[in-house]
Amino acid sequence: DAGVIQSPRHEVTEMGQEVTLRCKPISGHDYLFWYRQTMMRGLELLIYFNNNVPIDDSGMPEDRFSAKMPNASFSTLKIQPSEPRDSAVYFCASSPQGPHEQYFGPGTRLTVT
Amino acid sequence: AQKVTQAQTEISVVEKEDVTLDCVYETRDTTYYLFWYKQPPSGELVFLIRRNSFDEQNEISGRYSWNFQKSTSSFNFTITASQVVDSAVYFCALSGSSGSARQLTFGSGTQLTVLP
Numbered sequence: 001d002a003g004v005i006q007s008p009r010h011e012v013t014e015m016g017q018e019v020t021l022r023c024k025p026i027s028g029h030d031y032l033f034w035y036r037q038t039m040m041r042g043l044e045l046l047i048y049f050n051n052n053v054p055i056d057d058s059g060m061p062e063d064r065f066s067a068k069m070p071n072a073s074f075s076t077l078k079i080q081p082s083e084p085r086d087s088a089v090y091f092c093a094s095s096p097q098g099p100h101e102q103y104f105g106p107g108t109r110l111t112v113t
Numbered sequence: 114a115q116k117v118t119q120a121q122t123e124i125s126v127v128e129k130e131d132v133t134l135d136c137v138y139e140t141r142d143t144t145y146y147l148f149w150y151k152q153p154p155s156g157e158l159v160f161l162i163r164r165n166s167f168d169e170q171n172e173i174s175g176r177y178s179w180n181f182q183k184s185t186s187s188f189n190f191t192i193t194a195s196q197v198v199d200s201a202v203y204f205c206a207l208s209g210s211s212g213s214a215r216q217l218t219f220g221s222g223t224q225l226t227v228l229p
Contacts, residue, residue, distance in 0.1 A: 056216065
């Protein structure tokens, strides 16, 4: 079975540019999560969806960040405009209904110069 | 509020030694779930185990074992006869049953280095 798929794996962009990260969850999973990992702050939950509906976006750092899930098999996390402090590894994860573990994608390493 | 504490930032052992990674948690929920994840140098996060708060039975999987004690709010992870491939950052995590129950609260991680 395919796991969570994220693209791109690496992204280098200049400050001020728009960045779009993509995620395809595991088929049949109802929950999708976006996390950010940095050395300073560790793993932070940014937002999560249940059946394509955003449930909790309290972790989204500011209005420059937005996330969408137009269907059950695709989600995007957009940063516009990007800043150097956004440099981090962004993980997408999915899980099925019930108190199940989350399965993580390989992550996107974002570098904003 | 939920909290997970992994007091050991870094641990270094020699191959074949046993090593225990500590995890202490705080939650007000009576039903909750505990997890361990492994993050090898390649960067992905690999799920290892889930434990429910109502099941305190310890679990063993090969060289891995987990000791869950509600009385001390701990969920420790032991690797027996460690191997170089066990070198990774290990995260303990907690999810509850109230509020944003699906959220995983992660500890800060323990960097384990197994030397040959």
